[in-house]
Amino acid sequence: MHRRRAGHRRTDREPGRDPMSAYVWHPTPEFTEHGNIAAFCRSHGVAGGYRELQARSAADPEWFWDRAAADIGIVWHTRPTRVCEDTGGIAFTRWFPGGRTNLVDSCLDRHLRQGSGPAPALRWEREDGTGGVLTYDDVAALSARVAGGLLGLGVREGDRVAGYLPPGPEAFVLLFACARIGAVLVPLFSGFGAEAIAIRLVDAGARVLVTAAATTRHGRRHDMETVARTALRKARCVRHLVVVSEESGSRVLQEPGSGPAPTEPATTTWHRLADTEPAATVSRPAQAPFLLLHTSGTTGRPKGAIHTHGGFPVQVGSETRYNLDLRPDDVAFWVTDPGWIMFPLVAVGATLAGACVLAYEGAIDHPDATRLWRLLDEHRVTVFGSSPSLSRMLMGRDLKQPAAPPWLRVLASTGEPWTEDAWRWYFADFGGKRCPVINICGGTEVGGSLLASAPTLPQSPCSFSGPCLGIDAAIEDDDGAEPPEGRIGELVVRRSWPGMTRGLWRARERFVHTYFGSRPGRWSHGDLVSRTGEEWFVHGRLDDVIKVAGKRLGPAEVEDAVVGDPDVAETAAVGIPHPVKGQALWCFVVPEAGRTLGPPELERIRGRVADALGPAFRPGRVIAVPELPRTRNGKVMRRLVRSLVTGETPGDLSTLVNPACLDAIRTALHGQ
Structure with a gap:
């Protein structure tokens, strides 16, 4: 498996130049x-x-x-x-x-x-x-x-x-x-x-x-x-x-x-x-x-x-x-x-x-x-x-x-x-560096996308060109203001668009x-995004946001640091209630095939995250698990991982394709 040190996005902790801003694809005629x-x-x-x-x-x-x-x-x-x-x-x-x-x-x-x-x-x-x-x-x-x-x-x-x-x-x-x-x-x-x-x-x-x-x-x-x-x-x-x-x-x-x-x-x-x-x-x-x-x-x-x-x-x-x-x-x-x-x-x-x-x-x-x-x-x-x-x-x-x-x-x-x-x-490796990667971000209620890449613009890794055509989207902080460049806010839309759901059925x-309840007059999409220059980046869902001692980060940047470890196949980062910090960062990690994640390896992973994101974000725990809960189309269901720790009601499980993993995660929580 080809690996390189995972680049990390600029967040509200680290102003400055984004290492991912160098374009790796340029549009062709x-x-x-x-x-x-x-x-x-x-x-x-x-x-x-x-x-x-x-x-x-x-x-x-x-x-x-x-x-x-x-x-x-x-x-x-x-x-x-x-x-x-x-x-x-x-x-x-x-x-x-x-x-x-x-x-x-x-x-x-x-x-x-x-x-x-x-x-x-x-x-x-x-x-x-x-x-x-x-x-x-x-x-x-x-x-x-x-x-x-x-x-x-x-x-x-x-x-x-x-x-x-x-x-x-x-x-x-x-x-x-x-x-x-x-x-x-x-x-x-x-x-x-x-x-x-x-x-x-x-x-x-x-x-x-x-x-x-x-x-x-x-x-x-x-x-x-x-x-x-x-x-x-x-x-x-x-x-x-x-x-x-x-x-x-x-x-x-x-x-x-x-x-x-x-x-x-x-x-x-x-x-x-x-x-x-x-x-x-x-x-x-x-x-x-x-x-x-x-x-x-x-x-x-x-x-x-x-x-x-x-x-x-x-x-x-x-x-x-x-x-x-x-x-x-x-x-x-x-x-x-x-x-x-x-x-x-x-x-x-x-x-x-x-x-x-x-x-x-x-x-x-x-x-x-x-x-x-x-x-x-x-x-x-x-x-x-x-x-x-x-x-x-x-x-x-x-x-x-x-x-x-x-x-x-x-x-x-x-x-x-x-x-x-x-x-x-x-x-x-897959596309041979010949094809643009058109990221789109939307959802069922959107009837399409709010953010997308454009094949006529150069691209850096993981980026979006910005809002889709005809979409009046913006990034807002908790006070409704536009955050400084590179800092995370919530994706909102200020006008309707043709694909927007015509309400919810009988509701x-x-x-x-x-x-519209949290931001009257704005569609609150629930995605955490940032902007660097003319490119936009998505960092995860607002539901998945992690706040450690008042500092907010999306799970994707934590996971980006963790999967750079040669023994880790995939990971999910979640915020767990903490009496002093508000939340503590926990990481659930799946080992590469044939590898074992014991105490030395788990401590090494904690250090990787601290090195990448700062000492304040050293995970409170890193737990090795055999697999993560996911839907058939591949989405990791972080809220289920979090609910196993907190004892909260897990909510809708109908899209989960590997329910047996929940028992395995419970066992890992009590055994490590």
Whole structure:
């Protein structure tokens, strides 16, 4: 594993020059002269390139979003009377009022009218190597037939249809089928248990649940249908269950009208659902919801973010067109799940561009870690995105792989802050120093991103170019003032944007309190960020901030110092209540394979942190653990680690994929 001394970010302890500010990637003419940003700037007389466009779009968002919608290819059935109407304040801004559209018309039907129907829209592959390709003609036709099947089940405009599916053609097609008839899709993570599914089905009031019979990860079959049926015992709102059968056809399913038990919904197959007359694309108000996607909170029930036919495609279309530079001949592959925001973001954003999406069902490192390289090669992926955790997983393995194939031109990431070692591996070892790393920072409620990198600007490790186009974002300290350059504050947004959730499902007061309660008139995003020159850096979540004797730091900079130790594979830094300091810094560390972390090694790690961040930040404890709690998309759940120490209620555990690690951490806490 390649390692170097971890650079550390400037924080409120250390003014001065940031060691990471030296650019390691410089834009090429492919982006500065021939990319989508360059074309937009030429068309609208923006001589100063991305920086000037960024400033103008934040100052005059109506100017930008009107022109961006046209450039992206949004089809209006009735043109909006204006771009936005904000008399209700930032929380209740209406985007594209008076407009009527349907995102299916912009993403699919438009391309058919323009003669691009034979172009590939979706490539997919399963862990066993099977797969296929759907063209735009195929997706349009199949989604229309599935939409007709949903109408036959009694689904009408505004009804909720849940999808509990692995990545693949059914999840892709279901999104457009629901949108086509004005139904609202409720995506569910394919790794959820029955309780998590039931909670979301009941909250949404879903009428239909579409599930796979099973999925496979690491060669093991996971029964999804049984989990779904267990969830339906508590979700009486669901009237119909649709099952994507396994190719073996081992299960005999009930069809509608075949006499299901009184307590069970009627059951049909995906094949029969799609074997119907195609439904027409309905025209919907721009404010009409098409997506209800839940995001987990630390306490209480999950929050249902609402995204619309007008705002969501404009927002994600801007990000995929200008930040990811997606073009019609691209193949975009993001390691994600249909239950996370990145799946609909890529599906909608790529099809707006006329590009192709690759969906992979299974473990990305099965049968070994070279699987990723084979996917990139065989499907000729040009735009690839993942979480930093995937890089941290792969960089520790002796892969002996060449850099990614030469046609890969854009790397992207989201989900959590980078460590510099992992970023440099992604950029240099994996990407061959040829591709920009487009960091994006947003979330489910954002409907896209608030911060992003731009391929037309030089980059230093872990950096963002700043706020996304059309986003009026700022950094504020606890008093609402802008902190000095290099010091950490909270990311806030001063005006609404098209992708912002239209509230929380059936929870208006919770929406206002959660995002606007601490800073009235500002969207409080909860991310800790800093700015150095023109670049921005993300340091972690406000929930994860550590305050030692009044000094605040994000966990990422602590972790950056710890993973520089040759015996450490990964780490999580948390703040633990302390009677004198307010909080003490504790680090939980996972050893490299074949290594042991005994008292001498743990003391050495404490010293590394003190050397990197200052004596005041020497960890109170460093605890060796076999693994850290994480979600399937790689996020380390620091709040769970902290709750094991403090005894606090851990909150929502539904996204945790390795619950057994919690007992192992408890044992380590008592044994060291």
